[in-house]
Amino acid sequence: MGSPTATTNPFPLGDTSVSADWVLPVVGQPMANTTVGWNTSGTITNIVAAEAGSSPKSTGGKKTILTPGLVNTHTHLELTFPRTIPPDPNGIFSNWLSSVIATVQQVSQQPNATEQLHRRIAAGGSQALSSGTTCVNDITRCLETPAILSTVGLRGVVSWEWFHPAWDSLDTEPITQAFQKFQQAFVNLPLLKAGLSPHSFYNVSPAALLALLKACEDSPPWLIHAHVGECNDELAWLHQQPNGLDALHATMRGQIFGPQPHHSQAPFPHWLHYLTHHGVLPSQQRWVLAHGAVLSEEEWALLAQWKQQGFPVGVSHCLQSNQWLHQHSIPCEQVNRALKCSGLLSIGTDSPLSSPEPSQCLDIRTEARALQAHHGLPAETLLQLATVGGAQQLGIGNTIGQLTKGYQADMVLWEVPADVPCTTAQEAIEAWLHPQTTLKAVWVNGTLQQLSNSLLMKTHHNKSAEKRLPALE
Ligand SMILES: [Zn+2]
Numbered sequence: 001m002g003s004p005t006a007t008t009n010p011f012p013l014g015d016t017s018v019s020a021d022w023v024l025p026v027v028g029q030p031m032a033n034t035t036v037g038w039n040t041s042g043t044i045t046n047i048v049a050a051e052a053g054s055s056p057k058s059t060g061g062k063k064t065i066l067t068p069g070l071v072n073t074h075t076h077l078e079l080t081f082p083r084t085i086p087p088d089p090n091g092i093f094s095n096w097l098s099s100v101i102a103t104v105q106q107v108s109q110q111p112n113a114t115e116q117l118h119r120r121i122a123a124g125g126s127q128a129l130s131s132g133t134t135c136v137n138d139i140t141r142c143l144e145t146p147a148i149l150s151t152v153g154l155r156g157v158v159s160w161e162w163f164h165p166a167w168d169s170l171d172t173e174p175i176t177q178a179f180q181k182f183q184q185a186f187v188n189l190p191l192l193k194a195g196l197s198p199h200s201f202y203n204v205s206p207a208a209l210l211a212l213l214k215a216c217e218d219s220p221p222w223l224i225h226a227h228v229g230e231c232n233d234e235l236a237w238l239h240q241q242p243n244g245l246d247a248l249h250a251t252m253r254g255q256i257f258g259p260q261p262h263h264s265q266a267p268f269p270h271w272l273h274y275l276t277h278h279g280v281l282p283s284q285q286r287w288v289l290a291h292g293a294v295l296s297e298e299e300w301a302l303l304a305q306w307k308q309q310g311f312p313v314g315v316s317h318c319l320q321s322n323q324w325l326h327q328h329s330i331p332c333e334q335v336n337r338a339l340k341c342s343g344l345l346s347i348g349t350d351s352p353l354s355s356p357e358p359s360q361c362l363d364i365r366t367e368a369r370a371l372q373a374h375h376g377l378p379a380e381t382l383l384q385l386a387t388v389g390g391a392q393q394l395g396i397g398n399t400i401g402q403l404t405k406g407y408q409a410d411m412v413l414w415e416v417p418a419d420v421p422c423t424t425a426q427e428a429i430e431a432w433l434h435p436q437t438t439l440k441a442v443w444v445n446g447t448l449q450q451l452s453n454s455l456l457m458k459t460h461h462n463k464s465a466e467k468r469l470p471a472l473e
Pocket of ligand 1 (some may be wrong): 074290350
């Protein structure tokens, strides 16, 4: 029974709305000439055909596409250095890791080290946001990371990284206290969740992880984010071949831990067998395994089986990092198999230090184009992996990752050049990935984010942000 005057508000949709030539909800069919509205809580309240003349904000033959915000499931934003660290000439991964540690130790000696660290995190966060990522799964050693990412405007999970390779010592009290302190850094940051990152299982013993989880069972981490199966050297370490691991521990921890119990037992064929043997996996606790580049066929089958049984575990595929450092990544046939198992695979980027092109490293569309070239995946699959796939893996797939009523408005408006085909739904999906398509606007939880590539952008609670901050490094 609407009166004719109801049209004075052309968008009775919510408090705010945006129209686009194409809305790609990811779950559901692409919608031409559509408006999405949301309320002050950032919740999508309606998705309807755009009013004549209200849409789309394209000019000069350009078209607009609205997608969910992208999700990057493996980052180390504190390693946003403006350069890369090339692979070790002898192909020894522990040497590369030692170079990373040396770089971090070197900058931590500088007088403005803390300021530089905070600036690297903010710069990485804003690089991600300005390329369309609205949600990250980050690993950090810095207590300020949650506050900085909140100010940048990102959503996500930030996991506290720790190392504890000693099997014979279960003195995890200091680590437990540090993690509990880290959890307190998330108070009043509703878009960010506290996770735990035992860096890898050559750097953390399963017993130490279980002891820490036991100590934190009243307030468990949102998820566990660990490097698993990144390269063949890791497998050698599992198979009783120290091959640089002792030297790495000497650099990292100032001591050598020597043969571990698994060295004297029948070797485990793979890391997942090792973790299963020690009662770490599978688990009701959510897990994101970073890389998984050398997981065997048998391990992929095990992961798929766990998913079917309801265990929340997934792999963050970081193709460019793997290719750059190890000239190897998850084989295409394993990727194709994993794609049949919803939520098993997502897209991550790792850090600029492990990227062929540091300035592009945090751009998920660049990573998706690499996946397209290497695995032959269609744009539609890549959009799914980069949105709903990542959101599911992080345990927030009922909040973000798709444009659906009741979901939170994490969204990106893209502008497609006039000469890129964008008339049909299929063309619109492909245009999303086109290198000349640019980001026009990005919202996180319904809030339009100010974008800036400048390192002088709003930095967390540094009130003197206006003053010229030193360049990175
Ligand atoms: Zn990593």
